[in-house]
Amino acid sequence: MSLVSTSARTIFHLxxxxxxxxxxxxxxxxxxxxxxxxxxxREERGVVSAASYEARKFGVHSAMPLRTAAKLCPxxxxxxxxPDRYRDYSQKVHHVLQNFSPQIxxxxxxEAYLEMTGTERLHGPPLRAAHALHKAIHQSTGLNxxxxxxxxxxxxxxxxxxxxxxxxxxxxxxxxxxxxxPLAIRKIxxxxxxxxxxxxxxxxxxxGDLARxxxxxxxxxxxxxxxxxxxxxxxxxxxxxxxxxxxADEDPKSISHxxxxxxxxxxxxxxxxxxxxxxEMVGRRLREAGLHARTVQLKLRHADxxxxxxxxxxxxxxxxxxxxxxxxxxxxxxxxKVDQLIRLLGVHVSSFAHDEGxxxxxxGDKQRRWxxxxxxxxxxxxxxxxxxxxxxxxxxxxxxxxVHENPAGLPGKSKKTPPSD
Amino acid sequence: MPAEAMVATGTSTMEITVSRSELLRELxxxxxxxERKTTIPILSNFLFEAAGDKLSITATDLDLSLRTSCxxxxxxxxxxxxxxxxxxxxxKLLPDVDxxxxxxxxxxxxxxxGRSNTKMVGMAxxxxxxxxxxxxxxxxxxxxxxxxxLISKTIFAISNEESRYTLNGALMVLKPxxxxxxxxxxxxxAHIEAQEKFGANDMRTLIPKKAMSELHSLLQNADVDEVExxxxxxxxxxxxxxxxxxxxxxxxxxxxxEAVLPKDNTKSVLxxxxxxxxxxxxxxxxxxxxxxxxxxxxEKNELKVSxxxxxxxxxxxxLDTSYTGDALxxxxxxxxxxxxxxxxxxxxxxLEFKDPQSAGQLRPEGAEDYKYRYIVMPxxx
Numbered sequence: 001m002s003l004v005s006t007s008a009r010t011i012f013h014l015x016x017x018x019x020x021x022x023x024x025x026x027x028x029x030x031x032x033x034x035x036x037x038x039x040x041x042r043e044e045r046g047v048v049s050a051a052s053y054e055a056r057k058f059g060v061h062s063a064m065p066l067r068t069a070a071k072l073c074p075x076x077x078x079x080x081x082x083p084d085r086y087r088d089y090s091q092k093v094h095h096v097l098q099n100f101s102p103q104i105x106x107x108x109x110x111e112a113y114l115e116m117t118g119t120e121r122l123h124g125p126p127l128r129a130a131h132a133l134h135k136a137i138h139q140s141t142g143l144n145x146x147x148x149x150x151x152x153x154x155x156x157x158x159x160x161x162x163x164x165x166x167x168x169x170x171x172x173x174x175x176x177x178x179x180x181x182p183l184a185i186r187k188i189x190x191x192x193x194x195x196x197x198x199x200x201x202x203x204x205x206x207x208g209d210l211a212r213x214x215x216x217x218x219x220x221x222x223x224x225x226x227x228x229x230x231x232x233x234x235x236x237x238x239x240x241x242x243x244x245x246x247x248a249d250e251d252p253k254s255i256s257h258x259x260x261x262x263x264x265x266x267x268x269x270x271x272x273x274x275x276x277x278x279x280e281m282v283g284r285r286l287r288e289a290g291l292h293a294r295t296v297q298l299k300l301r302h303a304d305x306x307x308x309x310x311x312x313x314x315x316x317x318x319x320x321x322x323x324x325x326x327x328x329x330x331x332x333x334x335x336x337k338v339d340q341l342i343r344l345l346g347v348h349v350s351s352f353a354h355d356e357g358x359x360x361x362x363x364g365d366k367q368r369r370w371x372x373x374x375x376x377x378x379x380x381x382x383x384x385x386x387x388x389x390x391x392x393x394x395x396x397x398x399x400x401x402x403v404h405e406n407p408a409g410l411p412g413k414s415k416k417t418p419p420s421d
Numbered sequence: 422m423p424a425e426a427m428v429a430t431g432t433s434t435m436e437i438t439v440s441r442s443e444l445l446r447e448l449x450x451x452x453x454x455x456e457r458k459t460t461i462p463i464l465s466n467f468l469f470e471a472a473g474d475k476l477s478i479t480a481t482d483l484d485l486s487l488r489t490s491c492x493x494x495x496x497x498x499x500x501x502x503x504x505x506x507x508x509x510x511x512x513k514l515l516p517d518v519d520x521x522x523x524x525x526x527x528x529x530x531x532x533x534x535g536r537s538n539t540k541m542v543g544m545a546x547x548x549x550x551x552x553x554x555x556x557x558x559x560x561x562x563x564x565x566x567x568x569x570x571l572i573s574k575t576i577f578a579i580s581n582e583e584s585r586y587t588l589n590g591a592l593m594v595l596k597p598x599x600x601x602x603x604x605x606x607x608x609x610x611a612h613i614e615a616q617e618k619f620g621a622n623d624m625r626t627l628i629p630k631k632a633m634s635e636l637h638s639l640l641q642n643a644d645v646d647e648v649e650x651x652x653x654x655x656x657x658x659x660x661x662x663x664x665x666x667x668x669x670x671x672x673x674x675x676x677x678x679e680a681v682l683p684k685d686n687t688k689s690v691l692x693x694x695x696x697x698x699x700x701x702x703x704x705x706x707x708x709x710x711x712x713x714x715x716x717x718x719x720e721k722n723e724l725k726v727s728x729x730x731x732x733x734x735x736x737x738x739x740l741d742t743s744y745t746g747d748a749l750x751x752x753x754x755x756x757x758x759x760x761x762x763x764x765x766x767x768x769x770x771x772l773e774f775k776d777p778q779s780a781g782q783l784r785p786e787g788a789e790d791y792k793y794r795y796i797v798m799p800x801x802x
Contacts, residue, residue: 358754358800359608360608361607361780362681364798
């Protein structure tokens, strides 16, 4: 079997160690070394946003219900998330990264890829550059991170994971497949529960098992995804997002926000106020990404967990909170029966275009005024935080912004300013 | 005798003979009203009522109803209902001889023509919804040709978007000296006014799209010169000779269209309708498929039409004009412009613009009988 050699590319994957927890520790040093769960209080609804390494030892992991975490790890300290703090620190990380490579992609609030190919003269060989970066991050933020170095993004990501916490790991070109071979297939980014089960059913448990399979067999079995898997097993960037270049401005396919109520509610005012808040959050991210959405979707989860989604495609694209809300409220009113207890609401938009497209004849002036008002509101939020300005109707639903790996205000995303009127 | 006729209806009999060509003509006229997919089975049926020397045929989808009639030899007066689509398809296939229609037991209906003999499964006449009656007073007479023109020049701008339901129809305004028809989908607006004395005082009526389109096809084949129009609180009535179209009125507030009619579109250019139509059609082939967006650029003595899309490429066409004002580029949905150029039916059309954010106006040049204008919002591309 030939060793994969993608010549001399050098890619860093930097991942902050227990980012949310570490930021909280900066503000409350007594949390250090303890089992900490970020995301809310132990008896609250909602899910774990992050857990410290001590809490993870007890089986606590992110996306797990807070109450489950409290059962697994009763002595853990539960703290509310502070999205604005995380944004600040993410911004600091981004500043440091900019000194190391012109080609950076923050893939979430605490994780980035750096294209380091050709920076040897400036930063020295990969390991030296990585140590310098590691030190610079710590100096600037007081936080630890882990850095994976490899010739592909895929292997770099696996590397940073393997080197956690607070480590640096370099897989030299040519050793990718050998490095991956003993790892469980689940370690490959993109392999989730379903693929894992399918592969295990075939007796494939490690990446090495996968690499030994015939490409044609995988393709027959899994289609295009099978081909991507074969490539991944060799340490190649293959399939989906991994096909694109670092920093290539890939537009999202959809944007959504959800809220779980701490107590199920059938109060129409509270429900609609929440939808307004969610619409605002979605609108904010649309404007930040410079996108206009045509499809608006409502997610409705009842007290018994039955969940419905209802979507509508608008006659024209929009990025205005008010128009998103009008649509979502209409869907809500059509699909919610009075007195039905609701557990979760979600607003989801898709079918994006970069341009506003068709202007409205009858609502044109109103739209123009809203556009100006919201753009001014966005400036205030950039400066003073997300809750600096809110629509009045949403005040009944002032819930904490959930800690989100891809929040509004993600650093490094180019801000696209709409054309001024 | 009327009294006997009533009794006959009650005892469920009906037997008539009717000419195939006359029946087919009326069935064809009525087809459009019958719901294709309905959850209420009776609405897929025609109601046949025989009395005197007439067969009257009714179809309804509850919102819209059409009643028409043809002469018939009535042996037994009465009524029955027959599956509309099946009957229409069957009658089309029959030879051109007289057809006899006879109600049997259990609502079955026997159709005989020459050597063809069919029994169709009908439904009870009593299930058929009753129709509102034509009001006796306040009837307005509108020339067929005028109403036909008003409809054909506005119907395409009616919205199909159900969320803005007051836009799912056209507004007809009867003024003392004129009649106005307006339709808009929120992106463009078609407005036409004809000078005609009605004596009505600003009577505003919202006519649903399906009624507009049925009415238009009835007017195409009308053998009379005037439509009799009347309305009550909930229903609109249009009588065209033997045929009566009734429609539920659209309720709600039609937008204040007068406020959006452009007033200071000073950048004006005159072009030949065919030339512009051809240019847009060609260029639109290379526009983004979903939005159909094209650019119009006004320059000195020239109007350029262009498009580009990552999938298809790019294309440009240009027309000579006598334009001398400032240069201006505006984006439009090509389909919106083509809709108007097709409906305008004129040699030359005048385009009037203000800026890339404001509505443009298109008007046929030199039309005397009608004041026709089309207002389109630009696209940002």
